[in-house]
Amino acid sequence: MKKIFYTLLLLLPVSVFASGAGIELEEADIDLSDTASLERGAQHFVTYCLGCHSAKHIRYKRIALDLNIDEAKVLKDIAPLNANIYDKMNTAMNRHDATKWFGTYPPDLSLIARSRGADWLYSYLKGFYLDESKPLGVNNSVFKDVGMPNVLWQLQGEQTAVIKNIDGQEVVTKLTLAEPGELSPKEFDRFVNDLVNFLVYVGEPVQMERKAMGKYVLFFILMFTVVAYLLKREYWKDIH
The missing domain is CATH 1.20.5 (Single alpha-helices involved in coiled-coils or other helix-helix interfaces)
Incomplete structure (x- = not known):
């Protein structure tokens, strides 16, 4: 029985243990039947994410079909300038430049929601806080020492962290909005939720x-x- 118990413990997700201290993951409101949310999420992804990250496993044509949107509207409101309806959602960023600026090439996000989970992704996008000790000036309460800038800071504002020493480790226990952004906290929550909703859809369009x-x-x-x-x-x- 002891061997079975220890085996089950090893199979538990890391996030279960991580929730014991620090900030727990927030729950994303995922609804793949909400095509309006998915459309907004697609627009957010192209505007704020596609500059560095691809979602190469989906095409704009597929988005138009699944969300029942006219192809011309997809090209006008979602796809970047001069994109073709049959194009994949590929970033225009050069691999060499990305490695030079960020130390590594930003990963493709087609399966990020499936590999990390919607709640993790939702909490991560909301979890950036000011940290002058980091090259980009920010850190993240969910992904410590992440090498990604907070691309949504103008919308969210700037957060500061309450950090406590727990068992010899510095743990973020609370985030506080120090400087408001263009969106209210409620509006920003919906913004991030739409983006995560879209990434969940991208991970499995036939779900x-x-x-x-x-x-x-x-x-x-x-x-x-x-x-x-x-x-x-x-x-x-x-x-x-």
């Missing part, structure tokens, strides 16, 4: 269809089980 189809698959399995059981009884009744 809604998969879940809808899952109900029919389960119904088929149930009916097949009943038929198989009745057939088994018919075959074995003479033996018993």
Whole structure:
């Protein structure tokens, strides 16, 4: 029993242990049926993220189809200037320049929501705070010493952190808005949620269809089980 218990502990996500001290992850309100939110999230991604990060596993054509948006509107309101409807969401940033400026090439974000989780991503984007000891002047309460600037600082404002020493480690326990941004805290929460909602969609565009189809698959399995059981009884009744 002890071996089983310790094995289960090792399988627990790291975030479970991380929530024991410091700032806990905030819950993102993910709704892939909210096409208006997904459209806003796509616009936010192109405006604030595409300059450095790609989402190369999705095309603007797919966004138009899934969100039921006219292709001309996608090219006008979402895609960057001179983009083609069949283009992937690739950044124009040069790999050499990115490595020179940031120390590494910014990762593709197609699967970031699947690998990190929506709550992690939502909390990360809201978790930047001022830290003059860092080259970019900011740090992050969820991803310590991250090498990414706070590209949303004008919208959110500037935050300061309350840091306490817990078990010999400096832990961020609270973030305080020191300088308001262009958006109110509630508006910024919705902004980030729309962006995360879009990234969740990008990670698996067919998720809604998969879940809808899952109900029919389960119904088929149930009916097949009943038929198989009745057939088994018919075959074995003479033996018993």
